[in-house]
Amino acid sequence: MPGVRAALIALATCSTAPALAAEVARADPAYLPELLASAKEKSLAEARAWLRLGHWRKRLLGGWESEADGPGLFLSPQGKRDPAAELEATLTGFFAAGDGAPSGDSKLADPSLEHPQCRFPARFAFLAGALQIDPARLPPRSCPRFEAFWRRVSARSATLIFSSYYLNSPASAFGHTFLRLGKDEVASSGERLDLIDQAVDFAAIANTPNAVLYAFEGLFGFFRGEFSARPYFYKVREYADYESRDLWEYDLSLDQRQLGMLVAHLWELGQTWFDYYYVTENCSYQILGALEAADPKLDLLSHVGVATLPSDSVKALFANPGLVRGVRYRPSARTQLAARTAGLSGGDLDAVQQLAEGDDSAGLGAMPTDERVRVVDAALDLVDVRHGRDIVTGSDPRADRLRQHLLETRSAIGVPSPPLNIPPPAAGGPERGHGSLRLGLGGGASREEGALFLAEGRMALHDLADPPAGFSPRTQLEFFKVRLSAADRPGAVRLEEASLVEVTSLNPIDRFEQRVSWKMRVGATRVADAGCDRCVAGFLAVGGGPGMVSADGTFSAALTADAELLGAPDLHGLSGSPVRPGIGPGLLLRLLAGDRGALVGTGTWRWLPSASPETTYELGLEARLHLGPVSLAARGRAAPRAHDLGLLLLMYRD
Amino acid sequence: MRRARWVLIAFILSAGVAHADAENPAAHGKATYGLAGCGLGSLVFGDQKGAIQILAATSNTTFGTQTFGITTGTSNCVDTAAGSAGAKIFIEGNREALAKDAARGSGETITTLTAMAGCKDAKAVGTALQKHFTQLFPQQTPAEQVSQNVLKELRSDSSLECRKIG
Numbered sequence: 001m002p003g004v005r006a007a008l009i010a011l012a013t014c015s016t017a018p019a020l021a022a023e024v025a026r027a028d029p030a031y032l033p034e035l036l037a038s039a040k041e042k043s044l045a046e047a048r049a050w051l052r053l054g055h056w057r058k059r060l061l062g063g064w065e066s067e068a069d070g071p072g073l074f075l076s077p078q079g080k081r082d083p084a085a086e087l088e089a090t091l092t093g094f095f096a097a098g099d100g101a102p103s104g105d106s107k108l109a110d111p112s113l114e115h116p117q118c119r120f121p122a123r124f125a126f127l128a129g130a131l132q133i134d135p136a137r138l139p140p141r142s143c144p145r146f147e148a149f150w151r152r153v154s155a156r157s158a159t160l161i162f163s164s165y166y167l168n169s170p171a172s173a174f175g176h177t178f179l180r181l182g183k184d185e186v187a188s189s190g191e192r193l194d195l196i197d198q199a200v201d202f203a204a205i206a207n208t209p210n211a212v213l214y215a216f217e218g219l220f221g222f223f224r225g226e227f228s229a230r231p232y233f234y235k236v237r238e239y240a241d242y243e244s245r246d247l248w249e250y251d252l253s254l255d256q257r258q259l260g261m262l263v264a265h266l267w268e269l270g271q272t273w274f275d276y277y278y279v280t281e282n283c284s285y286q287i288l289g290a291l292e293a294a295d296p297k298l299d300l301l302s303h304v305g306v307a308t309l310p311s312d313s314v315k316a317l318f319a320n321p322g323l324v325r326g327v328r329y330r331p332s333a334r335t336q337l338a339a340r341t342a343g344l345s346g347g348d349l350d351a352v353q354q355l356a357e358g359d360d361s362a363g364l365g366a367m368p369t370d371e372r373v374r375v376v377d378a379a380l381d382l383v384d385v386r387h388g389r390d391i392v393t394g395s396d397p398r399a400d401r402l403r404q405h406l407l408e409t410r411s412a413i414g415v416p417s418p419p420l421n422i423p424p425p426a427a428g429g430p431e432r433g434h435g436s437l438r439l440g441l442g443g444g445a446s447r448e449e450g451a452l453f454l455a456e457g458r459m460a461l462h463d464l465a466d467p468p469a470g471f472s473p474r475t476q477l478e479f480f481k482v483r484l485s486a487a488d489r490p491g492a493v494r495l496e497e498a499s500l501v502e503v504t505s506l507n508p509i510d511r512f513e514q515r516v517s518w519k520m521r522v523g524a525t526r527v528a529d530a531g532c533d534r535c536v537a538g539f540l541a542v543g544g545g546p547g548m549v550s551a552d553g554t555f556s557a558a559l560t561a562d563a564e565l566l567g568a569p570d571l572h573g574l575s576g577s578p579v580r581p582g583i584g585p586g587l588l589l590r591l592l593a594g595d596r597g598a599l600v601g602t603g604t605w606r607w608l609p610s611a612s613p614e615t616t617y618e619l620g621l622e623a624r625l626h627l628g629p630v631s632l633a634a635r636g637r638a639a640p641r642a643h644d645l646g647l648l649l650l651m652y653r654d
Numbered sequence: 655m656r657r658a659r660w661v662l663i664a665f666i667l668s669a670g671v672a673h674a675d676a677e678n679p680a681a682h683g684k685a686t687y688g689l690a691g692c693g694l695g696s697l698v699f700g701d702q703k704g705a706i707q708i709l710a711a712t713s714n715t716t717f718g719t720q721t722f723g724i725t726t727g728t729s730n731c732v733d734t735a736a737g738s739a740g741a742k743i744f745i746e747g748n749r750e751a752l753a754k755d756a757a758r759g760s761g762e763t764i765t766t767l768t769a770m771a772g773c774k775d776a777k778a779v780g781t782a783l784q785k786h787f788t789q790l791f792p793q794q795t796p797a798e799q800v801s802q803n804v805l806k807e808l809r810s811d812s813s814l815e816c817r818k819i820g
Contacts, residue, residue, distance in 0.1 A: 152733050187765045195766045196734035228722035231734045233748050237694050270724025392694050404793040407757040411787035416759035
């Protein structure tokens with residue numbers, strides 16, 4: 001079935017499909033030297049399109065190196081570092097004799113046994129166009145396995161999907177991105193049938209159940225990252241249903257030629273692996289790389305920084321004008337639950353809660369039909385939010401019975417539920433978020449030090465007082481934050497704070513969900529009490545407790561029980577040791593003024609057993625005014641040996 | 655000394671997690687594929703627990719079987735073309751969501767199933783699945799049994815005019 005390849009070549013060459021009666025014809029060996037000479041003459045090995053198809057990047061010390069780490073993307077042994085050698089090997093390979101496709105239709109056959117034309121359909125299409133390959137002298141082969149993939153995908157559109165933060169796991173505030181290749185099928189009633197599209201994902205293949213090794217291997221590229229393809233519904237069920245992550249869908253304006261190249265190139269990428277670096281060469285990076293290969297005009301990777309945040313990869317799409325032709329939003333299970341309960345009365349909410357706890361005394365019988373539908377529908381969603389994952393994995397028979405009972409109750413009502421229409425959240429998608437890098441400069445005054453010059457920087461991502469658009473209103477996640485101060489005397493530049501990670505997760509305690517709010521911080525801080533003479537101490541703090549977030553997010557608060565550990569050579573810690581544990585309460589309050597401003601107050605008190613001093617405290621207040629790309633911050637702090645005020649200008653960059 | 659302490663901490667942390675995952679077949683590369691057809695539980699989640707589960711959500715890692723490899727995957731659970739085979743995969747992969755939509759008599763999975771099976775009208779399909787819910791979705795039924803039940807129902811009710819699942 002040469003139709004697919006003919007279409008692809010036609011798309012690549014912008015000509016009509018060549019007559020492919022030559023299916024059985026043999027390649028003309030005399031044609032190869034002509035093509036090699038022509039490729040050399042045109043410097044095709046340095047063409048942007050070719051370099052992108054091999055994922056070659058300039059090396060620091062000159063030359064090229066492909067980011068692909070598996071051997072499957074190269075025909076030449078030097079292919080990883082030599083685009084020209086790979087081009088020659090590719091053209092030579094296209095002339096190879098033999099059937100190509102492995103015998104039988106085993107889907108698990110080794111792809112490297114296939115004919116090079118079938119392994120590299122995007123290269124074939126590119127070279128056929130660039131060299132005006134004559135199909136009579138180099139007949140395209142039939143490639144049953146690639147063609148099966150092509151049919152399975154039947155791509156008529158491409159969409160980049162951003163899966164947003166995972167509640168209660170602020171680290172996933174980074175999100176995840178993957179591609180959806182759309183069949184663009186529409187039901188007779190007009191609804192889109194996205195679920196049967198294919199999702200293409202790049203993910204690390206974990207090989208250890210050990211959390212420490214896992215984190216280490218993920219950070220330093222020990223996992224292999226691979227492309228995979230599955231029906232989109234698996235992704236919707238996994239992310240939107242069972243992890244309660246809202247999905248943002250960015251429809252891309254690729255034409256049929258670019259779509260064809262994308263599908264063909266994904267097939268090529270499916271044969272190799274990339275070392276997976278959690279921070280840099282991650283899912284978002286490789287997805288953008290695949291898009292760039294499909295359309296060499298796109299500039300995507302140049303718009304992301306050293307660390308490729310999924311949200312930055314969405315912004316990179318928008319940096320190419322016209323590339324995003326539509327944005328859609330798919331609400332998560334939790335968002336659907338909120339929408340279903342939004343209009344219910346107090347009595348109805350009580351009934352929802354009772355039903356979701358297996359209590360049938362909710363008085364359903366007395367309700368009018370439409371009210372009964374709303375209550376049971378909400379209870380079903382609540383059960384799924386609470387137990388969804390257990391139900392899918394079958395690990396909780398009690399939850400199974402509860403859900404089954406509710407389903408049967410609901411089906412017995414015998415009327416269909418009206419569609420649930422949920423508008424996208426006002427905070428918007430990640431493309432509206434502020435840049436994750438933040439730099440600040442300013443001045444201040446301290447009772448102890450006098451006038452101060454202040455400077456600070458943060459690599460990523462978001463704190464509770466940053467501009468709220470495009471971020472979760474409940475999550476702080478910061479990596480690599482440094483604060484410096486300089487007093488007006490020689491040698492007085494000092495490190496005030498160096499944080500590796502700081503996380504806060506605010507979770508409202510409401511009638512349906514009782515999850516604790518929590519925080520965690522690891523780094524170093526300057527001691528602000530009599531424990532030492534303003535030394536810098538290593539610092540680890542955790543805390544958890546009840547929190548609340550008002551319905552519109554304007555006001556939030558958390559009261560936590562905290563534990564912390566400080567360590568520094570000069571510190572008068574536990575029984576005179578340099579290690580100082582402390583416990584005590586923490587308070588966090590936040591008031592948001594729309595997108596324009598934020599006020600965050602914090603307070604901690606610590607009991608420091610067998611240390612000197614035996615207690616300490618710190619109070620902080622910070623006000624921010626957001627003025628487009630910059631913000632003004634005013635902050636004050638009071639601690640036993642630090643009383644200071646500061647005013648800073650904060651700048652955000654991607 | 656300092657190093658020894660770090661090794662000790664790492665050991666303690668990892669021991670705790672390793673224990674939690676001892677009975678996790680997916681984490682040890684033993685795929686449970688085949689037991690539950692194209693069900694979500696085995697294909698998507700494995701049974702990752704605790705810290706690994708959170709890390710996996712964070713760093714976008716999978717404990718993948720090769721089921722979904724682009725060039726190496728099996729075709730069993732990935733093809734969603736209209737017809738019986740595609741509809742079966744769809745029903746099994748969406749078992750829980752479809753049960754909920756069936757109980758409600760409407761929803762995205764019903765609209766999609768209607769199109770895949772070539773039925774005339776999603777409303778009629780929704781009504782039929784809702785009406786026969788307890789027979790079609792009995793408790794603790796393997797996904798494969800549910801897909802058989804649902805396809806049989808769609809085939810046997812001639813008023814639904816499901817033309818693509820013969």
